[in-house]
Amino acid sequence: MRPAFVFGTRPEIIKLAPVVRAFEERGVEPLLIHTGQHYDYEMSRVFLEELELDGIDYHLEVGSGTQAEQTGKAMVKIERVLMDERPDVVLVQGDTNTVLAGALASVKLRIPVAHVEAGLRSFDRTMPEEINRVLADHASEVLFPPTEDARRNLEREGITENVYVVGNTIVDAVLQNSxxxxxxxxxxxxxxxxxxxxxxxxxxxxxxxxxxxxxxxxxxxxxxxxxxxxxxxxxxxxxxxxxxxxxxxxxxxxxxxxxxxxxxxxxxxxxxxxxxxxxxxxxxxxxxxxxxxxxxxxxxxxxxxxxxxxxxxxxxxxxxxxxxxxxxxxxxxxxxxxxxEAPNPFGDGKAGERIAEILLRLHERGELRVKG
Ligand code: UD1
Ligand code: UDP
CATH class of the missing domain: 3.40.50.2000 (Glycogen Phosphorylase B;)
Known part of the structure; x- marks a missing residue:
């Protein structure tokens, strides 16, 4: 099993690090693709260092731009890597332009997308992130909403298959680093x-x-x-x-x-x-x-x-x-x-482990593929 992670901004590095770690602990070496949406030392490298994501396989250096420039450039560069590497699944996290680019490039190559932190909705279409979330969810084969609320949002849009409420990996990150x-x-x-x-x-x-x-x-x-x-x-x-x-x-x-x-x-x-x-x-x-x-x-x-x-x-x-x-x-x-003292609604800090387990299981059963 070879999972690929596509990420590019500060929060994606923080929230995906626990999932990368969970795969590594299970003897799986993931492919790490950094789009370069964030590029300043203090927006990117500092997190790679602190969270020990030292083995980035591809730095795509997409950088800043308009919404379409950034997303388009990332898509082209991600597609090239995915065509060469053909991973079994592409993991994306959240709602950035990197996520949309990764999800679209991947699904069009018929490589299944797993969306971590799926199903979030602000119901405000003026936010670029809301467009990214909705589209990424609909391009994904496996969805990991952090909460029941997020799962219900997916259900309302007709997404019910391969949906797993696992908690949010931010809890893992906080517990691992506090x-x-x-x-x-x-x-x-x-x-x-x-x-x-x-x-x-x-x-x-x-x-x-x-x-x-x-x-x-x-x-x-x-x-x-x-x-x-x-x-x-x-x-x-x-x-x-x-x-x-x-x-x-x-x-x-x-x-x-x-x-x-x-x-x-x-x-x-x-x-x-x-x-x-x-x-x-x-x-x-x-x-x-x-x-x-x-x-x-x-x-x-x-x-x-x-x-x-x-x-x-x-x-x-x-x-x-x-x-x-x-x-x-x-x-x-x-x-x-x-x-x-409000109770934490985002789970127990084992979201990363659940995500790795579920994807490994689906792969073993031959169910990790783009359907239709
Ligand atoms: C992006 C995400 C947002 C997320 C945030 C995390 C989208 C649409 N938005 O917003 O959801 O909350 O990342 O922080 O994907 N810049 C630098 N150095 C950098 C990166 C950016 O100076 O390393 C400046 C540039 O002027 C750039 C601007 O910040 O034009 C915006 O960067 P961009 O990546 O487009 O969006 P963010 O505001 O960071
Ligand atoms: N963060 C950080 N340093 C900062 C600001 C934020 O490490 O100076 C972390 C913060 O702990 C959180 C993440 O960055 O985990 C949030 O990222 P951001 O606010 O950029 O994006 P968003 O979550 O809104 O997408």
Whole structure:
């Protein structure tokens, strides 16, 4: 059995590493294909190093571009590798342009696609990620929704065969790396932060880096009632500079802005944060796993389980709402406790093992093939 992994961005590396590891533990050596959608050291290589994904077989160096440029270029390059290598299955994870390119290139060569983190829906078609998710799910032969909610989304779209609810591999990643992070990272000391004494912020989504959205984000940052740290995605930084907002961000006294951080530093920061404010999918998941209240800087989420469980509130880019919730967390201990103790809906940290077991079993039975 030879599985191939196609990935290209920070969250895909983090969430696929446990699956790669699970295959390796079962004596299977996967083919690793990195599209190069993310290419800065701190957006890619740092994770390959920390998570010990050292044997990348193909670096495709696709880089940045418009939606179609990036997806098209990745598709062409992935197809070439798949034609040469002919793996038994191609695994993709999540909803990036790399995922769509990998899924389309693969299914058209009649190589079955296994979609990790299938079935998520924000029901917001203005997001590039929503288009990618829907199309990737429909191109996939084996689907691994993390939760029952995600499975139901697939069912509503008529996808019922080879669907396995396995949990989210982010739990595996957090459990495998939390202790190491606490031991190895000196991020709190480096930035002079005290446990539970700061808010951790990330925001990078396309819809949040438009001019109007960034102006509203900056207003929130200016009004934060607590010390905060913001490891900033390169896209957000570039856009702030372009719109002349960078100076305003730099002059906020209570705010530390830094480059994106490696996983060990970021996990330690997250685990010790008083609260998290984010538009990231992975960070919404990690905060409920780590018992840290999350305020999401969006108007919808494809992780509604976190909201239902009580660990996440959608505050959008509404200054008044965001600041009000943060103040309430600071002043109302019972409210804080309820949010922090919301149960983790993403499983037990064995998703990677389940995925490897299921794919190996399907392969053994000759059922790992594109049907029809
Ligand atoms: C992509 C995903 C998003 C995911 C995110 C993870 C899509 C449509 N979006 O968004 O779902 O949440 O990755 O972080 O696939 N850039 C750099 N250095 C890099 C990478 C990017 O400077 O290493 C800058 C470039 O200016 C680039 C911009 O960031 O144009 C956006 O990068 P891109 O990969 O297109 O999308 P992300 O915002 O990273
Ligand atoms: N992350 C990181 N360093 C950072 C910001 C995020 O290691 O500076 C990790 C975070 O722990 C999570 C993942 O990156 O596991 C989330 O990636 P991102 O927010 O870029 O993408 P999304 O999850 O929104 O697709």
């Amino acid at each position: 202790e190491i992070a606490e031991r190895k990272s000196d991020v709190l000391e480096r930035f002079g932060l005290k446990p539970k004494g700061y808010v951790l912020i990330t925001a990078h989504r396309a819809e949040n880096t438009e001019r109007g959205s960034l102006e509203r984000l900056v207003r929130i940052l200016e009004d934060l009632p607590m010390k905060a740290i913001y490891p900033m995605h390169p896209r957000t930084r570039r856009r702030l500079e372009e719109f002349g907002l960078w100076g305003r961000v730099g002059s906020i006294e209570n705010l530390i802005v830094t480059k994106p951080l490696g996983y060990l530093d970021f996990l330690r920061l997250e685990r010790n944060a008083f609260a998290v404010m984010t538009d990231s999918g992975g960070v919404q998941e990690e905060s409920i796993i780590l018992n840290v209240p999350c305020l999401t800087l969006r108007y919808n989420t494809e992780r509604p389980e976190t909201v239902k469980a009580g660990g996440n509130v959608l505050v959008g880019l509404e200054r008044e709402r965001a600041v009000r919730y943060l103040r309430r967390l600071m002043e109302d201990g019972e409210f804080y406790r309820r949010m922090a």
